[in-house]
Amino acid sequence: MSALPMLPAADPRRGSSHRLRDLGRATPWILPGLVLIIAVVLFPAGLMIYTSTRRISQSGVDRGGVGLANYATIFGLSDLPGVLLRTLIWVVVVVAGTVVVSLVLAHFLNKAFPGRTIVRIILIIPWAASVLMTTLVIYYMFEPNYGLVNNLLMRIHAWLANSPLHLDWLVTFANGDYGFTKRMPAAFILAIFVAIFVSLPFTTYTLLAGYQSVPKDVIEAACVDGATSWRTYRYVTLPMLRPALMAATIINIINVFNSYPILKVLTGSMPGFGADTTTTMMFKLLQTNQRADLAATLSVVNFGIVIVVIAAYMWLVKPLKGVDE
């Protein structure tokens, strides 16, 4: 091992015995990682696909193969179109909202002002805190009986109802009689806001990292040439932020698609699948209905969607480009 030259060139003319020797030397270094990925990522993925073709009893016993019957069951559910539509709305609205707000936040936090570091650290809190804990406290704030925000909205509602313009419908629409937490679509809308809130720190920080690659003299040159600040932003800053924006968007798509705790807290107590996305529906099938086979089937569908997003990431962002071949 001590005689191994550093960075031997990847020479295609090297003999197969050399290649075998290179592989043999690499093995002890990468094998643990490879084993972990195979055992905890690839194998369960395969097992999941296998399980989707089986009938599994509630106690977990395999009752034999059923072909594609589980897929027929899942795609035959009358709830499925609604679940798919909600998943699409959930991902698109949350990711779009997150990206737009994060662009504004990053633009602001990239400017110099006293106390900026403190604001940046406070912005980390929803990232450091578990999503479940943040969701629970926001749920509490909107609780119909003792929620602080709900109470505030009810006061505004009363004030608006007494005002000459009768604007109380504005709050009634959002608030209703039962608050935000016990009914659709208000609970789902609140969940969207929570999901944006917890996604902002990561996205904003990614964009702030992207700002470091925007040279100040380019901005300066645009200003000297008489560009307005909006035109400078639109035609100089934004194109340079593109790699960071792409990475943040795609990682957010995956995170939001896989998100479970927010909807579990805010709409999880509602019976049926009337407020679910494909991810939360899968958890219900697995835990509430105790149907591992149907959960596996829906997971395979979810897995397929995630793989498509990852492929888009590899193609659009080319994250392996930075690695020397």
Add this chain to the structure above:
Amino acid sequence: MMARTQAAHLRPSSRYTSPVEPGRVWLRICMGVVLALLFLVPYIVMLLGSFKSLAEISRTPPTFIPQQWHLDNYITMWSVSETPLPDNLLSTIVIASLATLLTLAVSLPAAFYTAKYRFPGRMAFLFLVLMTQMLQPAVLVTGLFREAFALGLNGTWAAMILINAAFNMSFGTWILHSFFASIPTEVDEAARIDGANTWQVLTRINLPLIWPGIVTAVIFTFVAAWNEFAASVVILSSAPTRQPLSVALFSFVGQYQTKWQYVFGVSIVAIVPVLILFAIIQNKLVAGLTAGSIK
């Protein structure tokens, strides 16, 4: 600290662009305060709520500041009937710590070797690592549950340690790889000429140089494992004493009554250590998550 921050940030910008007018700086400070408050409010409600009595926290109309401060919530919560909270804290610490150690033990050699050497299948391995980074336990949880069921690992720490390590080793490998790759080959070669073997090149030459990368990888992995929910809630559903705090929290949420003061107390206990860790690496927070995609 504020004055120093101001000086450090104002000087370079005023060198390149026109000096910032004082009025504009004040506007920015005001916006900064509003922004900070917006992000702080839920956590202030959480902190204040953790000091209220059950009667006060479920009262209509609600109070914001506690009328009576129940500091003893932080003592009584350890002996409630809903969940064995001391066990849950221990579980969180054990799972997060051992998963972090395992992640480091696996990703450090892989990152070092892929950054320094060429071998057949190197790009394939890195591709696999990147794929894993984009996957999450939630999408594979049924498969993980069935695998743990077959191996008799449901309800064990071992299952959650392995799951957390596997889904975080990709990130660890990725960020450490970029740190190793940034060390010039000449440094390694000089050590080699002096008679160092591969192991010594790693431990004596590279590790002292890349420790900021290790700190970042360790903190990220630890925080991710600390807050993990989707896999824990399924794998540990049958073992209340092994559940981490994030899962145990649900025991306080009842159909008719929720002990919010304990929900918030436990949340504060869980959030504070993690927030301190994150604040330490504030500047490097994104470097690895998007390593390779942002140059």
